[in-house]
Amino acid sequence: MISELRKARDRRARLLDLSGPTGRMPDVRLSRDSVEATANAVRDLSGITVDDQRRFRDVRAALNGWITAVEGFGIMVSQTSGIPATEFLGMSVYFETQSLILLNGSDEPQRRIFTLFHELGHLLSHTSGICDVYTQSGTESVCNSFAAAFLLPREALLTALGNSEPAQALDRLSTRFRVSQSAVAVQLHACEMMSSNQLGRQLAIARAKSEEKKETQKSSPGFAPAHILKLRNLGETYVSVVLEAMHSGSISPVDASYFLEAKLPTVDKMELEIERRAVGR
Known part of the structure; x- marks a missing residue:
């Protein structure tokens, strides 16, 4: 904790x-x-x-x-x-x-x-x-x-x-x-x-x-996909700020991967999930 x-x-x-x-x-x-x-x-x-x-x-x-x-x-x-x-x-x-x-x-x-x-x-x-x-x-x-x-x-x-x-x-x-x-x-x-x-x-x-x-x-646990769980734990606000910094060139994709504690394919999936939620709101 x-x-x-x-x-x-x-x-x-x-x-x-x-x-x-x-x-x-x-x-x-x-x-x-x-x-x-x-x-x-x-x-x-x-x-x-x-x-x-x-x-x-x-x-x-x-x-x-x-x-x-x-x-x-x-x-x-x-x-x-x-x-x-x-x-x-x-x-x-x-x-x-x-x-x-x-x-x-x-x-x-x-x-x-x-x-x-x-x-x-x-x-x-x-x-x-x-x-x-x-x-x-x-x-x-x-x-x-x-x-x-x-x-x-x-x-x-x-x-x-x-x-x-x-x-x-x-x-x-x-x-x-x-x-x-x-x-x-x-x-x-x-x-x-x-x-x-x-x-x-x-x-x-x-x-x-x-x-x-x-x-x-x-006895019957459910498992969320890794990118969903990572997005949940880090918080959408934090993830969005890191992604925006990456796209603006303020940080590199490698930095973003480190900050988001995930490999780049998972980072891409998190971004797609944020976009999907924004459309659904």
Whole structure:
């Protein structure tokens, strides 16, 4: 984990050398008293509406869409491979420009979405850390509340809930908004539709289910093509900056191969994948 963080810091320094900051953090400061207002303001800046969120093709498309939105704030998002989710879910490092978020690629996509915005909460409060999104105390609680409020705006969530029993609606709402059941439970608690005891139970259940699912997946793992995994881990913003520098002649193809930790045929495939995604957006 430490080596992955060191690599992410190195990539950040390289990105700044090649292009300078790629965006600007929202000019807001997260605190316990400003969670919902901050979430609403940042959500508006993201440009992704609730209807857009529901139209994501699936949860992986949702994760990619949200990462693109966060990278638009001048944040470099990277992911890891081969580190158990029991070791860490995500971490963030605050800088005045080009902060970092590192997600555990071994975790489920739905939970990575929640972790992404939990870490964004840290950056908006100008803090860094290795985080456990199941903790409901101190700064972690504030960041959990921010992530839930961002992903599940109060009015949209309560409208979707209707007259259903909250605990019984978690699966339906999770599918509808492309988020984890934990995220739904946290926001229902914030909307006073679920007690603290119920929230604690739901978080414990969600964690147990996730661990059980990961054990099942170990027996039949899926494998993404090398260029897709490399693009995911390095982050589209960083890869795009390196490719642009290569095409402008600022760096050589050999440099680009080194910076992207891949052979040139894999680099070519990553570029084609970025172009394909741009057409699909």
